[in-house]
Amino acid sequence: MAEVLVLVDHLDGSVRKTTTELLTIARRLGEPSAVFLGAGLDNALETLGRFGAEKVYVVADAEIDGYLIATKTDALLTVVAQASPSAILITSTSEGKEIAARASIRLGSGIITDASDVDENGIATQSAFAASYIIGSKVTHGTPIITVKPNATAPIENLTTPAVVQVSVEYGALSTSARITDVAPRAKSGRPDLTEAAIVVSGGRGVGGAEGFTVIEALADALGAAVGASRAAADAGWYPHAFQVGQTGKTVSPQLYIANGISGAIQHRAGMQTSKTIVAVNKDSEAPIFELADFGVVGDLFAVVPQLTEEIGKRKG
Secondary structure, eight states: EEEEEEEOEEEEEEEEEHHHHHHHHHHHHEEEEEESSSSHHHHHHHHHTTTTOEEEEEEHHHHHHHHHHHHHHHHHHHHHHHHOSSSEEOOOOOHHHHHHHHHHHHTTTOEEEEEEEEOTTTTTTETTTTTTEEEEEEOOOSEEEEOOOOOOOOOOOOOOOOEEEEEEEEEEOTTTSSSSOOOOOOOOOOOOOTTTOOOEEEOOOOGSSSHHHHHHHHHHHHHHHHHEEEEHHTTTSSSGGBBBBBBTTTTOOOEEEEEEOOOOOOHHHHHTTTEEEEEEESSSSTHHHHHHSSSEESHHHHHHHHHHHHHHHHHHO
């Protein structure tokens, strides 16, 4: 059975849930093998084995963390040359998609980005034209490279004892021409990462101002959710652009998406339409978001959302 490479998304060896999802998908396609770049393998190995990785290719060189994305592409392509995989799966983050694009060009292979699922035949489910259509796509040339959105599938454990393969990489001169000189971690909010969260609570123009997001944050905290914002809210300076959901912001696909005071312009819909369940709260009964919502409440979010937060608190006990 041919190997299917999964590029591990991790922070100092703490494997993100997206990687366990990719390993689950990889088992449909062949024999899952993980590609681990950087430091922290000891922290990651148990998780990778628990979710079915048969091998773990490791590149722990200083060039991985000390330079930009090009060195990670060099490392991935070195593993590809060694493993001759039938497919490569990468998480659909901004970094993951750039690595995938660089690898696609250098391998001469087809690429699919932002898939919401991949079946056993290698057919990827995608949304197209600002999520107006759902399509099936398949790479027909070279080694398929597919980036998959978070929350694409439920991770399923499949215990293995992975073989660890150390890989030696020769880095190109251009790959090491731009060095990372400083890193400033974003302040932690205690909430889950927006793109990985199972629940997202977002606010839009109807929030009325930065102070209005306290209502959105309270509901998010009651649900253990991430907070999102529409482009209008982010452009107005009411909430940081890092939390913008939409075609020019983050793409999310949670189990539950609650849109508060968001009209549902196509730009915003493109970033959240693949959410499993969508709830909308808006004063305007004609707002386009209601066409998309599974459940809708026509009303003032400042009356509706606090009641919802209070009821959730009661039920949590």
